[in-house]
Amino acid sequence: MQGQKRALVCGAGGFIGSHLVNRLKGEGFWVRGVDLKYPEFSGTTADDFVIGDLRDPHVCRDVVDRRFDEVYQLAADMGGAGFVFTGENDSAIMHNSASINLNVLEACRGRNTRRIFYSSSACIYPLYNQLDPDNPKCSEDSAYPAAPDSDYGWEKLFSERLYLAYQRNNGMEVHIARYHNIFGPEGTWTGGREKSPAAMCRKVAQTPDGGEIEVWGDGKQTRSFLYIDECLEGSTRLMRSGFSGPVNIGSEEMVTIDQLAGLAMSIAGKKLSIRHVPGPLGVRGRNSDNKMIWEKLGWRPSQPLRKGLEITYRWIEEQLAQAKK
Numbered sequence: 001m002q003g004q005k006r007a008l009v010c011g012a013g014g015f016i017g018s019h020l021v022n023r024l025k026g027e028g029f030w031v032r033g034v035d036l037k038y039p040e041f042s043g044t045t046a047d048d049f050v051i052g053d054l055r056d057p058h059v060c061r062d063v064v065d066r067r068f069d070e071v072y073q074l075a076a077d078m079g080g081a082g083f084v085f086t087g088e089n090d091s092a093i094m095h096n097s098a099s100i101n102l103n104v105l106e107a108c109r110g111r112n113t114r115r116i117f118y119s120s121s122a123c124i125y126p127l128y129n130q131l132d133p134d135n136p137k138c139s140e141d142s143a144y145p146a147a148p149d150s151d152y153g154w155e156k157l158f159s160e161r162l163y164l165a166y167q168r169n170n171g172m173e174v175h176i177a178r179y180h181n182i183f184g185p186e187g188t189w190t191g192g193r194e195k196s197p198a199a200m201c202r203k204v205a206q207t208p209d210g211g212e213i214e215v216w217g218d219g220k221q222t223r224s225f226l227y228i229d230e231c232l233e234g235s236t237r238l239m240r241s242g243f244s245g246p247v248n249i250g251s252e253e254m255v256t257i258d259q260l261a262g263l264a265m266s267i268a269g270k271k272l273s274i275r276h277v278p279g280p281l282g283v284r285g286r287n288s289d290n291k292m293i294w295e296k297l298g299w300r301p302s303q304p305l306r307k308g309l310e311i312t313y314r315w316i317e318e319q320l321a322q323a324k325k
């Protein structure tokens, strides 16, 4: 259609990417998605969906075959604590994600793409500012001196700099978000790459009332969690603003992991006991700091954690019911 805006979503088969494709379609975009796989839980709404490996520069050049109005680069080799913090996947994470970012940027430069969004992570923040669970520091300017606690975080930090360098030297307009624990329906909920909200909902849904669930660590580690719809709202607002970031996109409603478990139990209407077991943990405390996003975009997330967790819990319950059939 003439005049229709065009968007490219890299990582469109993943959790955030597949939701983003739906959103952009709803806004009237022509959308091309690219990923190693189709979305796991429902069909894609993209106009064109390319199965391709973005580590390959030829694939990147093929998918960036025109000037897109908006390019969202979400593809990464990633997962929850069980994938990122064990150390077993570090070389794959660094090699795969860095290759994707190097290739996508170069392909976009070749096509004079102006506007490109990159999803960085709260995992870039230094370990030394996140030792106190009640008082973590994650303001954007606290990223340096750099000391992320994982190679996943180091790759994200490198890639932030890569995007900013392309902006500086190649006339591109980049927009960088540091996401803080995004969750919602159609996110990975089992298999080892799932994040804590989904894992907690699954454990609670699988356990009969009065039973026991396992929680990694002492349960006092803190995090905040952002529902997918607010993540997309923040991402598209950032993309269309005059602000490059990096900026936090996260919730400021910090809870302990035990409180998260308690919330899932209360949604389920169950009373379960918690057994704390050793497991990969990540930093001791983390919370979004939303001063900058509020100042630059006049918007910040506001939905209570419980609301998004209710929707996610019901969705995971359904998945479990279907898996039993």
Ligand code: NAD
Pocket (backbone or CB within 6 Å): 010, 011, 012, 013, 014, 015, 016, 017, 034, 035, 036, 037, 052, 053, 054, 055, 073, 074, 075, 076, 077, 078, 079, 096, 100, 119, 120, 121, 122, 178, 179, 180, 181, 182, 183, 195
């Ligand atoms: P996801 O794993 O569901 O999606 C990433 C997608 O990238 C997957 O579908 C995967 O197949 C695809 N991919 C990986 N390697 C590829 C390759 N070589 N070629 C093509 N596609 C490839 O993850 P998500 O939760 O949707 O996260 C999206 C982005 O946001 C990622 O960059 C992630 O690091 C970042 N992020 C997410 C969170 C979160 O809480 N979900 C937090 C911080 C940052």
